Amino acid sequence: MKKHELRECIEKIKTGSKEEIKLANKALEKIWDDFDRESADQKEFLEMFISEFGNFEAIKNESNKIAFIGSLKYAFMSVDQDDRNFEACARFVLYCMTNPSGHIRQAMIHVGIYLIHFLRASFSDFRKNEQDEKLILKNQERIGKFITELDAMLEHFYERKYKRFKYISSLPPSAYKSLEILRNQLLCSEYYQKIFEEYQNKRLRTVLPQLVLKYTQLGINTVEDGFVCSLCQRRKKRLGSSNPLAKKPLIICEDCTIDGYMKDYGYKTRAAAAARRRRIFDVGYLLQDLLVDRYLAENNKKHIRELSEHETEQLFMLGAGMYNELFDKGDKIFLEEIFNQKEIEEKLQATLDKGEFDWDFFKANLEQ
Numbered sequence: 001m002k003k004h005e006l007r008e009c010i011e012k013i014k015t016g017s018k019e020e021i022k023l024a025n026k027a028l029e030k031i032w033d034d035f036d037r038e039s040a041d042q043k044e045f046l047e048m049f050i051s052e053f054g055n056f057e058a059i060k061n062e063s064n065k066i067a068f069i070g071s072l073k074y075a076f077m078s079v080d081q082d083d084r085n086f087e088a089c090a091r092f093v094l095y096c097m098t099n100p101s102g103h104i105r106q107a108m109i110h111v112g113i114y115l116i117h118f119l120r121a122s123f124s125d126f127r128k129n130e131q132d133e134k135l136i137l138k139n140q141e142r143i144g145k146f147i148t149e150l151d152a153m154l155e156h157f158y159e160r161k162y163k164r165f166k167y168i169s170s171l172p173p174s175a176y177k178s179l180e181i182l183r184n185q186l187l188c189s190e191y192y193q194k195i196f197e198e199y200q201n202k203r204l205r206t207v208l209p210q211l212v213l214k215y216t217q218l219g220i221n222t223v224e225d226g227f228v229c230s231l232c233q234r235r236k237k238r239l240g241s242s243n244p245l246a247k248k249p250l251i252i253c254e255d256c257t258i259d260g261y262m263k264d265y266g267y268k269t270r271a272a273a274a275a276r277r278r279r280i281f282d283v284g285y286l287l288q289d290l291l292v293d294r295y296l297a298e299n300n301k302k303h304i305r306e307l308s309e310h311e312t313e314q315l316f317m318l319g320a321g322m323y324n325e326l327f328d329k330g331d332k333i334f335l336e337e338i339f340n341q342k343e344i345e346e347k348l349q350a351t352l353d354k355g356e357f358d359w360d361f362f363k364a365n366l367e368q
Helices: 003-015 018-033 040-050 053-058 062-076 083-097 102-117 130-157 160-164 175-186 190-203 254-265 270-298 309-326 329-336 341-353 359-366
Strands: 239-242 251-253
Touching (some): 003 018, 003 040, 003 062, 040 083, 053 083, 062 083, 062 102, 083 102, 083 130, 083 175, 083 329, 102 130, 130 175, 130 190, 251 254, 254 270, 270 309, 270 341
Antiparallel strands (some): 239 251
């Protein structure tokens, strides 16, 4: 594959006129057709498109953004073998599906199906050796996980007013409607519905391991003097949830909160519900740990005990802010459901490594 030809095609799609985009897409199709499937060239082709995701918002014209999304069908048909590249594409699909522009969301609806429907996820797709079986199971997991993240985004964008609409087509234009349309298209057959159902059954029984944190103490009594839970009416010390600004404030203990989480999300056991709910908090705490370690290393400190209480508190606040700023709802769901802690750490660390920190500015603010 000639890299400069592909680069020219992408640049024409990002900046060119309607006619130039048309010619670039024809050239792109020819490049794709000339590939040996699963070759190094095909992987390089995919990675070149992925490298453009971070430049998407710099594309000036909406028509060119739509054209770029349209060209991704060739990239999405190439993700079968590479887990990291699939994740990058999945993140970009969900990112575009929440774009304020309905035209951009609609463009991604048309292309997003290629990401899932071109995965080889049936045992009939292969001769059945051990390596093929592993890929099939991995692809089935990818499909289930992506739909689960999409469902989380639907929950995030849901508004009570949508309840009165019987059909998706009747919903007002919104990110919620676009996500619903994409979900329906992805689960268009019993084949994909079965894959998702089997994934969900396994997911809702899985007890995720407790993350090991360096600087956050878990299991402490959050209310020292205790309180009466609004649901079970028992005196407890572990606070699970509350809504102090509501007309009828509730203070709910940890046990009742877990029971409610289990019921609301359909977990098959209380242990699975408790472990999954714990991840909502602990992945953010894990990022704080990594940030503190970086601060210590870059400021010639050996242990957190060398920091003042105020310094530590401000680092934790910085970490919490970064977690909410750098990771959207879909990103967080993705991280929270990774089984292995080392893999979560690697992904968090990769994000931290992309930035530089002005620790002198940080320390100057501590003195104010």
